Structure formats: structure tokens, C-alpha cells
Amino acid sequence: MTTAASTLDSAQGADGNQPSERDTSAYCPADRQARLKQQVASILSAPVYDVAIETPLQPAQRLSAQLGNQVLLKREDLQPVYSFKIRGAYTRVARLSPSERARGVITASAGNHAQGLALAAQKLGVRALIVMPTTTPRLKVEGVCARGATALLHGASFPEALAHALQLADRHGYTFVPPFDDPDVIAGQGTVAVELLRQHQGALHAVFVPVGGGGLIAGVAAYIKYLRPEVKVIGVESKESACLQAALAANSRVVLPEVGGFADGVAVAQIGKLNFEFCRHYVDAVVTVGNDDICTAVRDIYNATRSITEPSGALAVAGLREYVRREGICDKTLIAINSGANIDFDRLGQVIERAGRENP
Numbered sequence: 001m002t003t004a005a006s007t008l009d010s011a012q013g014a015d016g017n018q019p020s021e022r023d024t025s026a027y028c029p030a031d032r033q034a035r036l037k038q039q040v041a042s043i044l045s046a047p048v049y050d051v052a053i054e055t056p057l058q059p060a061q062r063l064s065a066q067l068g069n070q071v072l073l074k075r076e077d078l079q080p081v082y083s084f085k086i087r088g089a090y091t092r093v094a095r096l097s098p099s100e101r102a103r104g105v106i107t108a109s110a111g112n113h114a115q116g117l118a119l120a121a122q123k124l125g126v127r128a129l130i131v132m133p134t135t136t137p138r139l140k141v142e143g144v145c146a147r148g149a150t151a152l153l154h155g156a157s158f159p160e161a162l163a164h165a166l167q168l169a170d171r172h173g174y175t176f177v178p179p180f181d182d183p184d185v186i187a188g189q190g191t192v193a194v195e196l197l198r199q200h201q202g203a204l205h206a207v208f209v210p211v212g213g214g215g216l217i218a219g220v221a222a223y224i225k226y227l228r229p230e231v232k233v234i235g236v237e238s239k240e241s242a243c244l245q246a247a248l249a250a251n252s253r254v255v256l257p258e259v260g261g262f263a264d265g266v267a268v269a270q271i272g273k274l275n276f277e278f279c280r281h282y283v284d285a286v287v288t289v290g291n292d293d294i295c296t297a298v299r300d301i302y303n304a305t306r307s308i309t310e311p312s313g314a315l316a317v318a319g320l321r322e323y324v325r326r327e328g329i330c331d332k333t334l335i336a337i338n339s340g341a342n343i344d345f346d347r348l349g350q351v352i353e354r355a356g357r358e359n360p
């Protein structure tokens, strides 16, 4: 595989002995293949359909004609919590032991994992406390409370909310359910790839995946590279939170000094640890896009589906556009994951304005 990520495979351990965070790529290919196989088995047994639906893969005709490629949208915005996040959260909670469930669950989330966890906990009869940054859109806070969980607003951004949630888990014994850095969460998110490869069995050039902490792309990349290694997996990040791109460039997870919150769902300063391991081996490239590109993609999706996505939810389409422009490809089949639709109504004006006029 000739991948941006795979050029990083030669990293060596600092002590040449115990694998550190920096050098786990030093695992031999056979070990890596075994780990991949294990993750794929976990994806295939993830119990997501207790709560999630199999979402449609929908052609975007106008965008396809504009770009000269067949564009298909994986409609994760149609999930019961209006994002794919229910898949990973439910898989994690369903796999907790009875004693872990009895202690109640806690997480930190910019909003969509929060709603996924709230619904998962409600379905499985587990108490849930969710720590969210104070900047979280109102709709997402309401979505958590409506599903019977307790929302606690703390900190201006995700890292502060996360630190507080970990502190509370430690102090009160709650079971922490990570938003992305966890094999079960990754397994749940990977079920998106199981569906899309089943729904589209013909030639497929690339799948575009939005990246925050890397839960979705880790699961999708693991499954696709195991089954269809010729299909490219392209990560798409906001320029304001491109933590995977920075980590790949540095060959180590870095903490971004600043993160913008326009695409609040992906406003993460550091790619997850396990997520980075999957990404560095199985992701072919990362594309970054600006906020205006994201808003244009919200419009593209509206034109194709008559549905509104949130900025993070439209990221993959924005990246797909950028990739086609950059690579000059045509007559290929490209899939973008429409990952979420939780946007406050009063933010729509801002999105429309930034998308610009369609036919100036």
C-alpha cells in the first residue's frame, strides 16, 4: 500500500525494546495483521442494531454531475440521535460488565457522543452523567437531557470537559466511556463500513471520513483495508482542528495549541492513541478544509437530500470536493460519510452566508 500514513511505518522505539506510544508501528506485520483481524471480528459482532439503523447510501446526482464522479452519501444523519455516534457508544456500554454498569457511566463530549451515550444508557438501564463544554450547541444539551442523562456543562473546550469527567470518574467510581479512543467504540463506528461495502459492491475509488478524535475513521479504515485494501480511505479534517494531519507529519500524537469550534463535533486537539495506530497504517491520505468549504458542502448535501447537516457532518463532502479538485480524478465512485445533523436552527443563517451564492 502506498499511503501517506504508511511512510511512517519505520518509526523505532526510543529504547529499542518496550514499544512506546511513539513506536508501536514497530510491531511486526504479522502482529499488526492479527490486531487488524481482531478489530474486524469486533466490528462484525458489534450489537449496534439494538438501537441504530442501517442508513441508506444515497446518490448525490447534482454534485456527481458537477464533479464528474459518482458521489454517494452515507446518511448517518438519519440515525436516532442524528449522528453515527450511537453505534460506538452503544457497543461500549453493551459490553460493560454488570459491575461496571452498576457504577453508572460518565463521559466528556462536544455533543454527539453525549447523545449517543445517553440513548445507549437509557436503552440498557444505566445511569449516565455527561460533561460537555459550555460552548456546546443547545440542541445537543437538550438531546442528552431528553434521553434521561444528566448534562454537566464545564470548561470552554473539550479538553477541559474531559479532564473534569476523568476527575469525577476517579472520585465517584463512575465508568468512563471514551468518545473515540477505545476498541469497542471503534468497533461500533466500524459498522458504518460494513454497511457501505455491502450497499456498494462495485468499483469504489475512495471513502471520505470526517475526523475528530479518530473513532470513526479507525473503524472504517480497519474494516475497509481488511476487506478491500484497494479502496482508499481519506480522512477529512477541519483546518481548525487538524490533529491527525499534525500527528502523521510529526510521527507522534501532538496536542494542537489552538482549536477552532466552528465544526464543533470535530473540535479535538489530539488524535486518540489507538486511533492514531490504525490511522498511521490504514489511512491513505488526509485532506483539510476551511469553514467556507464546509458551508458549501452543507449546501451540496441539502441539494442532494433536502436535509441539513451540521458543519462536522458535512466535512467529508467538503474533503471529497477538495480531493477531486486536487487529484483531477473523474468517472470514479466516491463515498462521503454524512456524519451528523445536530445544528442549532439559529446557526443556519451563518452557514448559508458562508456558503456564498450558488450561481454568482
Ligand SMILES: Cc1ncc(COP(=O)(O)O)c(C=O)c1O
Residues within 6 Å of the ligand: 083, 085, 112, 113, 179, 180, 189, 210, 211, 212, 213, 214, 215, 216, 217, 265, 266, 310, 312, 313, 339, 340, 341
Ligand atoms: C458529526 C460528527 N462527525 C464526525 C465526528 C468525528 O468522529 P471521531 O471523533 O470518531 O473522529 C464527530 C465526533 O463527535 C461528529 O460528531
